[in-house]
Amino acid sequence: MTEFDETLWSEREYAQEYRDHADHYIQERDMLFKVLVSFYRQFIGIGQAKRMLDLGCGDGAIANQILRVDDSVNLTLMDGSKDMLDAARLRFWQFPKLQYVLATFEALIGRENSLPTFDFIASAFAIHHLSWSSKIGLFEQIYAYLNEGGAFLNIDTVFPNNPSYTDWYYEFWREWIIDRQTRLELKEAFDHVPNRARTNPENKLDPLQNQLDALTRIGFKDVECHYKLGIFAIFGGRK
Ligand SMILES: C[S@@+](CC[C@H](N)C(=O)[O-])C[C@H]1O[C@@H](n2cnc3c(N)ncnc32)[C@H](O)[C@@H]1O
Known part of the structure:
Protein backbone atom coordinates (compact mmCIF):
# COMPACT_ATOMS: atom_id res chain seq x y z
CA MET A 1 0.00 0.00 0.00
CA GLN A 16 -14.68 9.88 -12.40
CA GLU A 17 -16.42 12.88 -10.80
CA TYR A 18 -13.41 15.07 -11.59
CA ARG A 19 -13.28 13.89 -15.20
CA ASP A 20 -16.99 14.59 -15.65
CA HIS A 21 -17.18 18.02 -14.04
CA ALA A 22 -13.75 19.73 -13.98
CA ASP A 23 -14.83 22.26 -16.63
CA HIS A 24 -17.67 23.39 -14.37
CA TYR A 25 -15.56 24.17 -11.35
CA ILE A 26 -12.00 24.98 -12.42
CA GLN A 27 -11.97 28.73 -12.66
CA GLU A 28 -11.37 29.86 -16.27
CA ARG A 29 -10.10 26.44 -17.33
CA ASP A 30 -10.29 27.48 -21.00
CA MET A 31 -7.93 30.38 -20.36
CA LEU A 32 -5.50 28.14 -18.49
CA PHE A 33 -5.33 25.89 -21.54
CA LYS A 34 -4.85 28.89 -23.85
CA VAL A 35 -1.82 29.98 -21.83
CA LEU A 36 -0.46 26.41 -21.93
CA VAL A 37 -0.81 26.08 -25.71
CA SER A 38 0.58 29.55 -26.38
CA PHE A 39 3.60 28.80 -24.15
CA TYR A 40 4.11 25.54 -26.03
CA ARG A 41 4.03 27.27 -29.42
CA GLN A 42 6.48 29.92 -28.26
CA PHE A 43 9.02 27.88 -26.30
CA ILE A 44 8.70 24.25 -27.41
CA GLY A 45 7.60 24.62 -31.01
CA ILE A 46 5.03 22.95 -33.24
CA GLY A 47 6.13 20.05 -35.45
CA GLN A 48 9.46 19.57 -33.66
CA ALA A 49 8.73 16.06 -32.30
CA LYS A 50 9.83 17.20 -28.85
CA GLY A 60 -4.92 13.68 -20.22
CA ALA A 61 -6.36 17.19 -20.17
CA ILE A 62 -2.97 18.77 -20.91
CA ALA A 63 -1.96 16.09 -23.40
CA ASN A 64 -5.23 16.63 -25.24
CA GLN A 65 -4.58 20.36 -25.63
CA ILE A 66 -1.09 19.76 -27.00
CA LEU A 67 -2.09 16.92 -29.35
CA ARG A 68 -4.72 19.22 -30.88
CA VAL A 69 -1.99 21.56 -32.11
CA ASP A 70 0.99 19.21 -32.49
CA ASP A 71 0.65 15.53 -33.28
CA SER A 72 4.41 15.25 -33.72
CA VAL A 73 4.95 15.52 -29.97
CA ASN A 74 6.53 12.51 -28.28
CA LEU A 75 4.29 12.33 -25.25
CA THR A 76 4.50 10.44 -21.97
CA LEU A 77 1.57 10.53 -19.55
CA MET A 78 2.21 9.72 -15.92
CA ASP A 79 -0.20 9.33 -13.02
CA GLY A 80 -0.53 7.36 -9.79
CA SER A 81 -4.09 6.32 -10.61
CA ALA A 88 -6.45 8.56 -20.89
CA ARG A 89 -5.71 5.41 -22.92
CA LEU A 90 -9.34 5.26 -23.99
CA ARG A 91 -9.40 8.96 -24.86
CA PHE A 92 -6.24 8.72 -26.99
CA TRP A 93 -6.85 5.37 -28.69
CA GLN A 94 -6.06 6.99 -32.05
CA PHE A 95 -2.54 7.94 -30.85
CA PRO A 96 -0.85 4.54 -30.39
CA LYS A 97 2.62 6.00 -29.80
CA LEU A 98 1.76 7.70 -26.50
CA GLN A 99 3.50 6.23 -23.48
CA TYR A 100 1.80 5.67 -20.15
CA VAL A 101 3.57 5.39 -16.83
CA LEU A 102 1.70 4.28 -13.73
CA ALA A 103 3.76 5.82 -10.94
CA THR A 104 3.36 8.08 -7.97
CA PHE A 105 5.22 11.33 -7.41
CA GLU A 106 6.69 9.73 -4.32
CA ALA A 107 8.20 7.01 -6.52
CA LEU A 108 9.59 9.65 -8.87
CA ILE A 109 11.10 11.55 -5.94
CA GLY A 110 12.62 8.29 -4.69
CA ARG A 111 14.00 7.62 -8.20
CA GLU A 112 12.20 4.27 -8.32
CA ASN A 113 11.30 4.73 -12.00
CA SER A 114 13.61 5.20 -14.90
CA LEU A 115 12.30 7.77 -17.32
CA PRO A 116 13.91 9.39 -20.34
CA THR A 117 14.61 13.12 -20.29
CA PHE A 118 12.14 15.65 -21.68
CA ASP A 119 12.02 18.99 -23.47
CA ILE A 142 11.60 17.67 -12.76
CA TYR A 143 14.79 19.70 -13.15
CA ALA A 144 16.84 16.51 -13.37
CA TYR A 145 14.54 15.06 -16.05
CA LEU A 146 14.62 18.19 -18.24
CA ASN A 147 16.96 18.52 -21.18
CA GLU A 148 19.08 21.67 -21.37
CA GLY A 149 16.81 24.39 -22.73
CA GLY A 150 13.73 22.45 -21.63
CA ALA A 151 10.81 24.01 -19.78
CA PHE A 152 8.56 23.24 -16.84
CA LEU A 153 5.04 24.64 -16.57
CA ASN A 154 2.83 24.06 -13.56
CA ILE A 155 -0.87 24.88 -13.69
CA ASP A 156 -1.99 24.65 -10.09
CA THR A 157 -3.76 26.08 -7.11
CA VAL A 158 -1.55 28.21 -4.86
CA PHE A 159 -2.00 30.32 -1.78
CA PRO A 160 -1.47 34.07 -2.17
CA ASN A 161 1.79 35.47 -0.82
CA ASN A 162 -0.31 37.58 1.51
CA PRO A 163 -2.78 35.40 3.48
CA SER A 164 -5.22 38.28 3.96
CA TYR A 165 -6.48 37.58 0.41
CA THR A 166 -7.16 33.86 0.90
CA ASP A 167 -10.82 34.11 2.03
CA TRP A 168 -11.66 36.41 -0.84
CA TYR A 169 -9.99 34.18 -3.44
CA TYR A 170 -12.09 31.20 -2.36
CA GLU A 171 -15.23 33.36 -2.38
CA PHE A 172 -14.33 34.77 -5.82
CA TRP A 173 -13.94 31.20 -7.07
CA ARG A 174 -17.39 30.31 -5.66
CA GLU A 175 -18.93 33.37 -7.36
CA TRP A 176 -17.40 32.30 -10.66
CA ILE A 177 -18.89 28.82 -10.35
CA ILE A 178 -22.36 30.19 -9.53
CA ASP A 179 -22.20 32.62 -12.42
CA ARG A 180 -21.23 29.85 -14.84
CA GLN A 181 -23.80 27.34 -13.64
CA THR A 182 -26.53 30.01 -13.87
CA ARG A 183 -25.45 31.04 -17.36
CA LEU A 184 -25.33 27.46 -18.63
CA GLU A 185 -28.44 26.46 -16.67
CA LEU A 186 -26.62 23.44 -15.27
CA LYS A 187 -28.82 20.90 -13.54
CA GLU A 188 -26.15 20.16 -10.95
CA ALA A 189 -24.68 22.77 -8.60
CA PHE A 190 -20.92 22.98 -7.93
CA ASP A 191 -20.65 25.99 -5.64
CA HIS A 192 -19.75 23.72 -2.70
CA VAL A 193 -16.47 22.82 -4.45
CA PRO A 194 -14.27 25.73 -3.19
CA ASN A 195 -15.14 24.99 0.43
CA ARG A 196 -14.70 21.26 -0.13
CA ALA A 197 -11.31 21.92 -1.72
CA ARG A 198 -10.26 24.27 1.06
CA THR A 199 -11.10 21.84 3.85
CA ASN A 200 -9.73 18.72 2.13
CA PRO A 201 -6.43 17.90 3.88
CA GLU A 202 -5.14 16.33 0.65
CA ASN A 203 -4.88 19.82 -0.86
CA LYS A 204 -1.61 21.20 0.49
CA LEU A 205 -1.38 24.59 -1.17
CA ASP A 206 1.71 26.71 -0.63
CA PRO A 207 2.27 30.40 -1.36
CA LEU A 208 3.19 31.10 -4.97
CA GLN A 209 6.31 33.10 -4.12
CA ASN A 210 7.73 30.26 -2.00
CA GLN A 211 7.34 27.93 -4.98
CA LEU A 212 8.95 30.41 -7.41
CA ASP A 213 11.86 30.88 -4.99
CA ALA A 214 12.24 27.10 -4.63
CA LEU A 215 12.44 26.68 -8.42
CA THR A 216 15.13 29.36 -8.59
CA ARG A 217 17.11 27.76 -5.77
CA ILE A 218 16.99 24.40 -7.54
CA GLY A 219 18.56 25.98 -10.61
CA PHE A 220 15.65 26.80 -12.92
CA LYS A 221 16.17 30.01 -14.85
CA ASP A 222 13.64 32.50 -16.18
CA VAL A 223 11.32 31.54 -13.32
CA GLU A 224 8.03 33.36 -13.73
CA CYS A 225 4.33 33.32 -12.95
CA HIS A 226 2.60 33.67 -16.34
CA TYR A 227 -0.99 33.78 -15.10
CA LYS A 228 -2.80 34.21 -11.82
CA LEU A 229 -6.43 34.59 -10.88
CA GLY A 230 -7.28 34.05 -7.23
CA ILE A 231 -5.75 30.73 -6.20
CA PHE A 232 -5.27 29.58 -9.82
CA ALA A 233 -1.79 30.09 -11.24
CA ILE A 234 0.52 29.05 -14.05
CA PHE A 235 4.21 29.24 -13.29
CA GLY A 236 7.48 27.55 -14.04
CA GLY A 237 10.97 27.97 -15.37
CA ARG A 238 13.53 26.70 -17.84
CA LYS A 239 16.75 24.74 -17.63
C1 LIG B 1 -7.06 17.17 -10.18
S1 LIG B 1 -6.46 15.77 -11.05
C2 LIG B 1 -5.76 16.60 -12.46
C3 LIG B 1 -5.69 15.73 -13.67
C4 LIG B 1 -5.25 16.43 -14.95
N1 LIG B 1 -3.88 16.90 -14.86
C5 LIG B 1 -6.18 17.56 -15.28
O1 LIG B 1 -5.77 18.72 -15.23
O2 LIG B 1 -7.34 17.29 -15.61
C6 LIG B 1 -5.03 15.33 -10.11
C7 LIG B 1 -4.30 14.12 -10.65
O3 LIG B 1 -3.08 13.96 -9.93
C8 LIG B 1 -2.91 12.61 -9.63
N2 LIG B 1 -2.13 12.53 -8.39
C9 LIG B 1 -2.41 13.10 -7.21
N3 LIG B 1 -1.46 12.81 -6.30
C10 LIG B 1 -0.54 12.04 -6.94
C11 LIG B 1 0.67 11.41 -6.55
N4 LIG B 1 1.13 11.53 -5.31
N5 LIG B 1 1.34 10.70 -7.47
C12 LIG B 1 0.88 10.58 -8.74
N6 LIG B 1 -0.26 11.13 -9.18
C13 LIG B 1 -0.97 11.86 -8.28
C14 LIG B 1 -4.31 12.05 -9.46
O4 LIG B 1 -4.38 10.65 -9.66
C15 LIG B 1 -5.08 12.82 -10.50
O5 LIG B 1 -5.12 12.16 -11.74
Whole structure:
Protein backbone atom coordinates (compact mmCIF):
# COMPACT_ATOMS: atom_id res chain seq x y z
CA MET A 1 0.00 0.00 0.00
CA THR A 2 1.56 3.31 -1.06
CA GLU A 3 0.76 6.77 0.31
CA PHE A 4 -1.13 7.43 -2.91
CA ASP A 5 -3.43 4.43 -2.34
CA GLU A 6 -4.77 6.18 0.75
CA THR A 7 -5.80 9.32 -1.16
CA LEU A 8 -9.17 10.14 -2.71
CA TRP A 9 -7.59 9.93 -6.18
CA SER A 10 -7.21 6.21 -5.81
CA GLU A 11 -11.03 5.95 -5.51
CA ARG A 12 -12.74 5.27 -8.83
CA GLU A 13 -15.85 7.46 -8.21
CA TYR A 14 -13.78 10.45 -7.06
CA ALA A 15 -11.60 10.30 -10.17
CA GLN A 16 -14.68 9.88 -12.40
CA GLU A 17 -16.42 12.88 -10.80
CA TYR A 18 -13.41 15.07 -11.59
CA ARG A 19 -13.28 13.89 -15.20
CA ASP A 20 -16.99 14.59 -15.65
CA HIS A 21 -17.18 18.02 -14.04
CA ALA A 22 -13.75 19.73 -13.98
CA ASP A 23 -14.83 22.26 -16.63
CA HIS A 24 -17.67 23.39 -14.37
CA TYR A 25 -15.56 24.17 -11.35
CA ILE A 26 -12.00 24.98 -12.42
CA GLN A 27 -11.97 28.73 -12.66
CA GLU A 28 -11.37 29.86 -16.27
CA ARG A 29 -10.10 26.44 -17.33
CA ASP A 30 -10.29 27.48 -21.00
CA MET A 31 -7.93 30.38 -20.36
CA LEU A 32 -5.50 28.14 -18.49
CA PHE A 33 -5.33 25.89 -21.54
CA LYS A 34 -4.85 28.89 -23.85
CA VAL A 35 -1.82 29.98 -21.83
CA LEU A 36 -0.46 26.41 -21.93
CA VAL A 37 -0.81 26.08 -25.71
CA SER A 38 0.58 29.55 -26.38
CA PHE A 39 3.60 28.80 -24.15
CA TYR A 40 4.11 25.54 -26.03
CA ARG A 41 4.03 27.27 -29.42
CA GLN A 42 6.48 29.92 -28.26
CA PHE A 43 9.02 27.88 -26.30
CA ILE A 44 8.70 24.25 -27.41
CA GLY A 45 7.60 24.62 -31.01
CA ILE A 46 5.03 22.95 -33.24
CA GLY A 47 6.13 20.05 -35.45
CA GLN A 48 9.46 19.57 -33.66
CA ALA A 49 8.73 16.06 -32.30
CA LYS A 50 9.83 17.20 -28.85
CA ARG A 51 9.64 14.92 -25.82
CA MET A 52 6.97 15.95 -23.33
CA LEU A 53 5.77 14.64 -19.96
CA ASP A 54 2.25 15.27 -18.63
CA LEU A 55 2.82 14.79 -14.90
CA GLY A 56 -0.27 13.80 -12.90
CA CYS A 57 -2.03 13.57 -16.23
CA GLY A 58 -5.45 12.38 -15.05
CA ASP A 59 -7.34 11.52 -18.23
CA GLY A 60 -4.92 13.68 -20.22
CA ALA A 61 -6.36 17.19 -20.17
CA ILE A 62 -2.97 18.77 -20.91
CA ALA A 63 -1.96 16.09 -23.40
CA ASN A 64 -5.23 16.63 -25.24
CA GLN A 65 -4.58 20.36 -25.63
CA ILE A 66 -1.09 19.76 -27.00
CA LEU A 67 -2.09 16.92 -29.35
CA ARG A 68 -4.72 19.22 -30.88
CA VAL A 69 -1.99 21.56 -32.11
CA ASP A 70 0.99 19.21 -32.49
CA ASP A 71 0.65 15.53 -33.28
CA SER A 72 4.41 15.25 -33.72
CA VAL A 73 4.95 15.52 -29.97
CA ASN A 74 6.53 12.51 -28.28
CA LEU A 75 4.29 12.33 -25.25
CA THR A 76 4.50 10.44 -21.97
CA LEU A 77 1.57 10.53 -19.55
CA MET A 78 2.21 9.72 -15.92
CA ASP A 79 -0.20 9.33 -13.02
CA GLY A 80 -0.53 7.36 -9.79
CA SER A 81 -4.09 6.32 -10.61
CA LYS A 82 -4.71 3.33 -12.86
CA ASP A 83 -8.30 4.50 -13.48
CA MET A 84 -7.05 7.87 -14.70
CA LEU A 85 -4.45 6.29 -16.99
CA ASP A 86 -7.08 3.87 -18.37
CA ALA A 87 -9.36 6.84 -19.09
CA ALA A 88 -6.45 8.56 -20.89
CA ARG A 89 -5.71 5.41 -22.92
CA LEU A 90 -9.34 5.26 -23.99
CA ARG A 91 -9.40 8.96 -24.86
CA PHE A 92 -6.24 8.72 -26.99
CA TRP A 93 -6.85 5.37 -28.69
CA GLN A 94 -6.06 6.99 -32.05
CA PHE A 95 -2.54 7.94 -30.85
CA PRO A 96 -0.85 4.54 -30.39
CA LYS A 97 2.62 6.00 -29.80
CA LEU A 98 1.76 7.70 -26.50
CA GLN A 99 3.50 6.23 -23.48
CA TYR A 100 1.80 5.67 -20.15
CA VAL A 101 3.57 5.39 -16.83
CA LEU A 102 1.70 4.28 -13.73
CA ALA A 103 3.76 5.82 -10.94
CA THR A 104 3.36 8.08 -7.97
CA PHE A 105 5.22 11.33 -7.41
CA GLU A 106 6.69 9.73 -4.32
CA ALA A 107 8.20 7.01 -6.52
CA LEU A 108 9.59 9.65 -8.87
CA ILE A 109 11.10 11.55 -5.94
CA GLY A 110 12.62 8.29 -4.69
CA ARG A 111 14.00 7.62 -8.20
CA GLU A 112 12.20 4.27 -8.32
CA ASN A 113 11.30 4.73 -12.00
CA SER A 114 13.61 5.20 -14.90
CA LEU A 115 12.30 7.77 -17.32
CA PRO A 116 13.91 9.39 -20.34
CA THR A 117 14.61 13.12 -20.29
CA PHE A 118 12.14 15.65 -21.68
CA ASP A 119 12.02 18.99 -23.47
CA PHE A 120 8.80 19.97 -21.75
CA ILE A 121 7.29 18.87 -18.46
CA ALA A 122 3.80 20.16 -17.69
CA SER A 123 1.46 19.43 -14.84
CA ALA A 124 -2.05 20.54 -13.94
CA PHE A 125 -3.70 20.47 -10.53
CA ALA A 126 -1.61 17.62 -9.20
CA ILE A 127 1.47 18.98 -7.43
CA HIS A 128 -0.56 20.83 -4.78
CA HIS A 129 -1.33 17.40 -3.30
CA LEU A 130 2.25 17.15 -2.08
CA SER A 131 3.66 18.47 1.19
CA TRP A 132 6.22 21.27 0.96
CA SER A 133 9.22 18.95 1.28
CA SER A 134 7.80 16.60 -1.36
CA LYS A 135 7.09 19.53 -3.68
CA ILE A 136 10.76 20.47 -3.41
CA GLY A 137 11.74 16.84 -4.06
CA LEU A 138 9.51 16.70 -7.12
CA PHE A 139 10.72 20.06 -8.48
CA GLU A 140 14.28 18.73 -8.15
CA GLN A 141 13.39 15.60 -10.12
CA ILE A 142 11.60 17.67 -12.76
CA TYR A 143 14.79 19.70 -13.15
CA ALA A 144 16.84 16.51 -13.37
CA TYR A 145 14.54 15.06 -16.05
CA LEU A 146 14.62 18.19 -18.24
CA ASN A 147 16.96 18.52 -21.18
CA GLU A 148 19.08 21.67 -21.37
CA GLY A 149 16.81 24.39 -22.73
CA GLY A 150 13.73 22.45 -21.63
CA ALA A 151 10.81 24.01 -19.78
CA PHE A 152 8.56 23.24 -16.84
CA LEU A 153 5.04 24.64 -16.57
CA ASN A 154 2.83 24.06 -13.56
CA ILE A 155 -0.87 24.88 -13.69
CA ASP A 156 -1.99 24.65 -10.09
CA THR A 157 -3.76 26.08 -7.11
CA VAL A 158 -1.55 28.21 -4.86
CA PHE A 159 -2.00 30.32 -1.78
CA PRO A 160 -1.47 34.07 -2.17
CA ASN A 161 1.79 35.47 -0.82
CA ASN A 162 -0.31 37.58 1.51
CA PRO A 163 -2.78 35.40 3.48
CA SER A 164 -5.22 38.28 3.96
CA TYR A 165 -6.48 37.58 0.41
CA THR A 166 -7.16 33.86 0.90
CA ASP A 167 -10.82 34.11 2.03
CA TRP A 168 -11.66 36.41 -0.84
CA TYR A 169 -9.99 34.18 -3.44
CA TYR A 170 -12.09 31.20 -2.36
CA GLU A 171 -15.23 33.36 -2.38
CA PHE A 172 -14.33 34.77 -5.82
CA TRP A 173 -13.94 31.20 -7.07
CA ARG A 174 -17.39 30.31 -5.66
CA GLU A 175 -18.93 33.37 -7.36
CA TRP A 176 -17.40 32.30 -10.66
CA ILE A 177 -18.89 28.82 -10.35
CA ILE A 178 -22.36 30.19 -9.53
CA ASP A 179 -22.20 32.62 -12.42
CA ARG A 180 -21.23 29.85 -14.84
CA GLN A 181 -23.80 27.34 -13.64
CA THR A 182 -26.53 30.01 -13.87
CA ARG A 183 -25.45 31.04 -17.36
CA LEU A 184 -25.33 27.46 -18.63
CA GLU A 185 -28.44 26.46 -16.67
CA LEU A 186 -26.62 23.44 -15.27
CA LYS A 187 -28.82 20.90 -13.54
CA GLU A 188 -26.15 20.16 -10.95
CA ALA A 189 -24.68 22.77 -8.60
CA PHE A 190 -20.92 22.98 -7.93
CA ASP A 191 -20.65 25.99 -5.64
CA HIS A 192 -19.75 23.72 -2.70
CA VAL A 193 -16.47 22.82 -4.45
CA PRO A 194 -14.27 25.73 -3.19
CA ASN A 195 -15.14 24.99 0.43
CA ARG A 196 -14.70 21.26 -0.13
CA ALA A 197 -11.31 21.92 -1.72
CA ARG A 198 -10.26 24.27 1.06
CA THR A 199 -11.10 21.84 3.85
CA ASN A 200 -9.73 18.72 2.13
CA PRO A 201 -6.43 17.90 3.88
CA GLU A 202 -5.14 16.33 0.65
CA ASN A 203 -4.88 19.82 -0.86
CA LYS A 204 -1.61 21.20 0.49
CA LEU A 205 -1.38 24.59 -1.17
CA ASP A 206 1.71 26.71 -0.63
CA PRO A 207 2.27 30.40 -1.36
CA LEU A 208 3.19 31.10 -4.97
CA GLN A 209 6.31 33.10 -4.12
CA ASN A 210 7.73 30.26 -2.00
CA GLN A 211 7.34 27.93 -4.98
CA LEU A 212 8.95 30.41 -7.41
CA ASP A 213 11.86 30.88 -4.99
CA ALA A 214 12.24 27.10 -4.63
CA LEU A 215 12.44 26.68 -8.42
CA THR A 216 15.13 29.36 -8.59
CA ARG A 217 17.11 27.76 -5.77
CA ILE A 218 16.99 24.40 -7.54
CA GLY A 219 18.56 25.98 -10.61
CA PHE A 220 15.65 26.80 -12.92
CA LYS A 221 16.17 30.01 -14.85
CA ASP A 222 13.64 32.50 -16.18
CA VAL A 223 11.32 31.54 -13.32
CA GLU A 224 8.03 33.36 -13.73
CA CYS A 225 4.33 33.32 -12.95
CA HIS A 226 2.60 33.67 -16.34
CA TYR A 227 -0.99 33.78 -15.10
CA LYS A 228 -2.80 34.21 -11.82
CA LEU A 229 -6.43 34.59 -10.88
CA GLY A 230 -7.28 34.05 -7.23
CA ILE A 231 -5.75 30.73 -6.20
CA PHE A 232 -5.27 29.58 -9.82
CA ALA A 233 -1.79 30.09 -11.24
CA ILE A 234 0.52 29.05 -14.05
CA PHE A 235 4.21 29.24 -13.29
CA GLY A 236 7.48 27.55 -14.04
CA GLY A 237 10.97 27.97 -15.37
CA ARG A 238 13.53 26.70 -17.84
CA LYS A 239 16.75 24.74 -17.63
C1 LIG B 1 -7.06 17.17 -10.18
S1 LIG B 1 -6.46 15.77 -11.05
C2 LIG B 1 -5.76 16.60 -12.46
C3 LIG B 1 -5.69 15.73 -13.67
C4 LIG B 1 -5.25 16.43 -14.95
N1 LIG B 1 -3.88 16.90 -14.86
C5 LIG B 1 -6.18 17.56 -15.28
O1 LIG B 1 -5.77 18.72 -15.23
O2 LIG B 1 -7.34 17.29 -15.61
C6 LIG B 1 -5.03 15.33 -10.11
C7 LIG B 1 -4.30 14.12 -10.65
O3 LIG B 1 -3.08 13.96 -9.93
C8 LIG B 1 -2.91 12.61 -9.63
N2 LIG B 1 -2.13 12.53 -8.39
C9 LIG B 1 -2.41 13.10 -7.21
N3 LIG B 1 -1.46 12.81 -6.30
C10 LIG B 1 -0.54 12.04 -6.94
C11 LIG B 1 0.67 11.41 -6.55
N4 LIG B 1 1.13 11.53 -5.31
N5 LIG B 1 1.34 10.70 -7.47
C12 LIG B 1 0.88 10.58 -8.74
N6 LIG B 1 -0.26 11.13 -9.18
C13 LIG B 1 -0.97 11.86 -8.28
C14 LIG B 1 -4.31 12.05 -9.46
O4 LIG B 1 -4.38 10.65 -9.66
C15 LIG B 1 -5.08 12.82 -10.50
O5 LIG B 1 -5.12 12.16 -11.74
